[in-house]
Amino acid sequence: ALVMCPNPFYQIYEGAAYLSGAQPYFVNSDANRNFAPDYSNVPENVWARVKLLYLCSPGNPTGAVLTLDDWKELFALSDRYGFIIAADECYSEIYFKPEAPLGSLEAAHRLGRDGYPRLITFSSLSKRSNVPGMRSGFVAGDASILKKFLLYRTYHGAAMSPSVQSASIAAWNDETHVAENRAKYITKFQQVTPLLQEVLDVSLPDAGFYLWAKVDKCTTLSDVDFAKCLYAEYNVTVLPGSYLARDAHGINPGQQRIRMALVAEVDECLEAAHRIVKFVHGLQNQ
Known part of the structure; x- marks a missing residue:
């Protein structure tokens, strides 16, 4: 089966x-x-x-x-x-x-x-x-x-x-906190996405709280090495896209992508976005 x-x-x-x-x-x-x-x-x-x-x-x-x-x-x-x-x-x-x-x-x-x-x-x-x-x-x-x-x-x-x-x-039984939670996510995505678009191929998703960014235009690093170096140098955690997919029909559709979860508060998400921008600029200047 x-x-x-x-x-x-x-x-x-x-x-x-x-x-x-x-x-x-x-x-x-x-x-x-x-x-x-x-x-x-x-x-x-x-x-x-x-x-x-x-x-x-x-x-x-x-x-x-x-x-x-x-x-x-x-x-x-x-x-x-x-x-x-x-x-x-x-x-x-x-x-x-x-x-x-x-x-x-x-x-x-x-x-x-x-x-x-x-x-x-x-x-x-x-x-x-x-x-x-x-x-x-x-x-x-x-x-x-x-x-x-x-x-x-x-x-x-x-x-x-x-x-x-x-x-x-x-x-x-309560919908008020759900609407407030959703409003927070809207604020985070409105502020974080334009920042990251300066250095990554990323766009606002249909829904959910993840950004699914492509990294191969800004670096020759694999998605795994990108995530490792970002964590080591800037203390920001993202998930390599290839970890969220499998090799199937000749490709891994998560390869050269990273998943970013905007679950922290607005200021913390903005700080992480600024660090990612600095990290990518550093890669491009090497």
């Missing part, structure tokens, strides 16, 4: 595939479409073996958001080959446009897919409320799948303490 994963991706999808006894199959993202996965070149014999397809929208690390047409294509493939779509939507409430990103359940509803066949979606307080340590989330979608998932979760899951449950309830 195959578990289809976007590439680049959040590595837990790959680990989940191996833990289930399946093999991951990586679908490279299309840089011309803000790194949304490109399923057009997947062979028929591969689709026939796919049991589960992981998708992240807004994407980690790219921030790409799927359109209604993208979802329509995926639902048609799921109908044809019978695989389950697992939609990771943990970044759905961090966005920069007036309207929220289109989610999988909303897309299914718009397309008249009553009961959300073979579709489940995951969400979490981690990004929405900046509380990753609480491990509070939910899964929703196809009731027949959720019935089995509940049985699995009963035997393999860990229960929250009452205090964490109470804090989770408070966070899920």
